[in-house]
Amino acid sequence: MGLLIFFIGSYTEHLSPDFGGTGKGIYTVQLNEQTGELHTVHIQKARNPSYLAISNDNQFLYCNTELDIDENPQVKAHKITVDFSLQFLNQQPISGTYPCHLTVFENSVLTACYGTGNVLQFPLAGNGELQNVQCEYHHRGSSLNKARQEAPHAHQVAVHPNQKDIYVCDLGIDTVKAYTFEEGILKPNPTKDCEVSKGGGPRHIVFNADGSIAYVINELTANVSFLKSTDGIYQEIAAYASLPKDFKGIASASAIRLHPKKELLYVANRGFEAISIFKIIGDTLELLAITHTEGEELREFNITPNGKWLLAGHQNSHDLVVYKIDSDGTLSETFRTKEILSPVCITFMN
DSSP states (O other): OEEEEEEEEOOOOOOOBOOOOOOSEEEEEEETTTTEEEEEEEOOOOOOOOOOOOOSSSSSSEEEOOGGGGGGGEEEEEETTTSSEEEEEEEEEOOOOOOEEEEEEETTTEEETTTEEEEEEBBBBBOOOOOOOOOOEEEOOSOOOOOOOOOEEEEEEEEOOOSSSEEETTTTTEEEEEEEETTTEEEEEEGGOOEEEETOOOEEEETTTTTSSEEEEETTOOOOEEEEEEEEEEEEEHHHSSSSTTTOOOOOOOEEEESSSSSSSEEEEEETTTEEEEETTTTTTEEEEEEEESSSSSSEEETTSSSEEEEETTTTTOEEEEEEOTSSSOOOEEEEOOSSSEEEEEOOOO
C-alpha cells in the first residue's frame, strides 16, 4: 500500500471579521495512494501558518504566520522528524503585514508580504535555523482597481527553472517583479520585470520545464496570463478566461498548478468554487473542463508529484477533497473529509 506523507497549512484565527479560519496549525497528513483516503498523523500548533516551504533535502519545513504587523508575524523553522512530526527550531520576526508566501532557495527563505508589499530574505544556518533578515525590498505603485490595487501587494515568491531568477507576483501593481541572487544576496533585477494586463492582479506564477513559458493567475479577473520569454525577458502574449462568460459574481482566483507529467494547467476560483482545466497546445490554452468542488472558499489545491491525484482545500467549509486525475486530465472525486480545518496550503516533499 503506497502512503504519501505531506503537510497542510491552515488559518487558525481571523485576520478580519469575514476572513480567516479555525484550523489547528500545520497538519501532517497521509494519503493512501491506492484508495485516495486521507488521515491526519500529527498537528504542529502555530498562528495562521498560511504557507509552507520544505528544504530541498526534506529535512526542514518553514512557515510564515500570516498576521498584521502589530501582531508580530514570524517566519518559523521546523525539523521534519523520523515520524514526520515537526520539531520547532527557531523563528525570526517579519517586518511586514500579512506575510502570505515563502520559498526556500540558495540556503535562504524568501518571504512575500501582502499587506505591505515587501520581500525579505532570511539566510539559513547549517542546522536549518533561520538567521536574521539579510535584506528587504519594498515595491512601489498602484493600479486600476482602487479597492484592491491602492498599493503594492506582494503575493508569491517563485524560483525560475534556471535556478537563478526569482519572480515575485505583485497583485497591487499588475507586475511580476524580477530578482536575482548575487553572492548569496537577493537583489532586484528590474530589466526582467513583466507587466500583465491592467487590473488583473497577478497572484501566482508557474513555469514550464525549461522556463520559456510561464502562466500567471490573476486574482481580480481570473484570467490566466500567458507569458513567453524572449532573450530571458517575459512578455504577456495572451490572456485566457478561467471563468465562464455567464459568471455573475466577483472574480477571486486563488491557485494555479501545472501537471508534472502532462500538458495540462489547472486553475482554482473562489466564489465559483471550481477548478478549470486547460490543455496546453503549443503557445495556446484550450479549456478542457470545469470541475465544481462543492465547498466554500476554494483557496488551494495541489497535485501529487506522480501526477495521479489532485487535492483541493476549502478554507471556510473545511472540505479537503481528493480527486483522481484521469488519463485525459479530468477529475474524479475519490475522497472527502472535514477533519482538517481551514486548509489553505498543501505542500509535498521534494
